[in-house]
Amino acid sequence: MTSDMQALLQPFLEESEPKRGLPAAAYRDVEFWIAECQSVFARNWVCIGFAHELKQAGDVVPVTVAGQPLLMVRNGSGEIKAFHNVCRHRCLTLVDKPGNVGKLIRCPYHAWAYDLNGTLRASPHFGGTGLHEAKGFDKSRNGLVPVRTHVWQDWVFVNVSGEAPQFEDYAGSLIKRLGGINWETVDSIGTLDFGEISTNWKFIMENFIEPYHVQFVHSSTTDQPLSDHYTIIDGNCMGSAVDLDEEVGTSGSLAVSSRYLALYPNFILGRYFPDQLGVYLNIPTGPGTMNQKRGLYTTGGKRLSANEIEDLKRLWWDVHKEDHEMVERLQAGRASRVSDTGGVLSPVWEDSVHAFQSLVARDLIGQRGN
Ligand code: FES
Ligand SMILES: [Fe+2]
Known part of the structure; x- marks a missing residue:
């Protein structure tokens, strides 16, 4: 990592209230992308x-x-x-x-x-x-x-480096949050392929693990009040969760208790009670592009009809598209000088985003030992 890159990261690394996001260059510049390929994507699972x-x-x-x-x-x-x-x-x-x-x-x-x-x-x-x-x-x-x-x-x-801890240790904090799932009864019921998204991969991760946008961006597809959410920061696992008293339906709109969990750097698993999982396959392809698929699963041997599966696919297609529009605009905003120092993060709803960004920064500057 060059001294220029180090200087760009400096404002992020300094203590501030509220905390700043990563500098625009970390989402846009080829130097950062190459450094991530050699660190973030080489050293981790x-x-x-x-x-x-x-x-x-x-x-x-x-x-x-x-x-x-x-x-x-x-x-x-x-x-x-x-x-x-x-x-x-x-x-x-x-x-x-x-x-x-x-x-x-x-x-x-x-x-x-x-x-x-x-x-x-x-x-x-x-x-x-x-x-x-x-x-x-x-x-x-x-x-x-x-x-x-x-x-x-x-x-x-x-x-790729061969040096990460054993997977079970690396992912331990995620795995322990998935208690109660009988893995023998998890069925793949479909895959959505979104193709290329014009955004840096980190925006997809950050968007998934903060609950702040849900009420505004997904107002027609979900019904999960912000006040019921909380964030999760636990080692390589970060995300958010919502606990609702009442569980409602499997199609139409999403109004169920959920866990939105990421495993650093690129794995995303959503758990929707009582019986669904969704996993995002996020493949970064360049500083401003990535490919994404979503795998849909049922748990507990739950059987869905073909129509129910089609409804679910439609719902998730819409939810992802709502997020894609936002993350593409986050990327476009990184062309502005205003974004050089990263914007600011909610101390309550986006502390998970800061935790994720800190792992990236520590990988980039070589302070994250595996
Ligand atoms: S056989 Fe593979 S490059 Fe020649
Ligand atoms: Fe979203």
């Missing part, structure tokens, strides 16, 4: 996919997270593994779209082939016609480069 999108052995899903082309693979033993999505010959990206590769991942350029565990099985004619070996070339040292992977329920996480 980053969610990169839904396990249910890799059903069969040989299913592959490429994903580029924070500049790194990665590949998820379901192997012959049913495990999901992640590798750098790069051929060891000339470093071409290997797989460019989701699909099933059968038993071998074959590079389209010179037909090197890797098995589903990443072992290099073929390097045709590398040493000359009919000669597949060459002096000094050791096939066993040229397999796909693995990435540390952990599949928690339906969600695939990677830790």
Whole structure:
């Protein structure tokens, strides 16, 4: 991190009442983005996919997270593994779209082939016609480069640096807040794909974990009074919650007790009592762009009709779109000099946002030891 970046972060790091947000540059500048790729997205457990999108052995899903082309693979033993999505010959990206590769991942350029565990099985004619070996070339040292992977329920996480704590410890503060869920009875009932959103990934996270905007932005889709919300700050988990006395319906508008929980840096899980979960797959793609999907789940074996599922999808599509409009305008506002010092955060409703931003700042300046 350069001294210029350090200077830009300084106002955020200084004590102030109320607290300031991160500087505009942290959302806009390529230098910050590159620094985040090397710190935030390398050192932590980053969610990169839904396990249910890799059903069969040989299913592959490429994903580029924070500049790194990665590949998820379901192997012959049913495990999901992640590798750098790069051929060891000339470093071409290997797989460019989701699909099933059968038993071998074959590079389209010179037909090197890797098995589903990443072992290099073929390097045709590398040493000359009919000669597949060459002096000094050791096939066993040229397999796909693995990435540390952990599949928690339906969600695939990677830790690119390999140095983060064990996932259960890293995510302990989130997991303990999900008590009472019988994970055996969680069913994936659909996925919404929102494609690209023109915002920095941090705005999506910040928006999710503060309850302040809900009454204004979601007035037609939700019915959760602000006064019933409280924020949650607990290690790598932060968010907000609302406890309502009465639980109302599963469609139309959202008026149920909820937990809005984020696991730093990019994982979001909403729990809607009594029997629903929603998980956001947030894939940052650049300083001002990201892709998003939402996975919808029922818990406790709850069965919904096709119509109920369609209603739920419509509701969530609308809620996300309401948020997307706001986060895109947050991003647009970062072109203004007024945003250089980050705006101000509510000490009550946005302390969770400040906690999230502090983790980012500490990762950037190298003060967050893993
Ligand atoms: S780059 Fe993959 S086989 Fe040549
Ligand atoms: Fe929202």
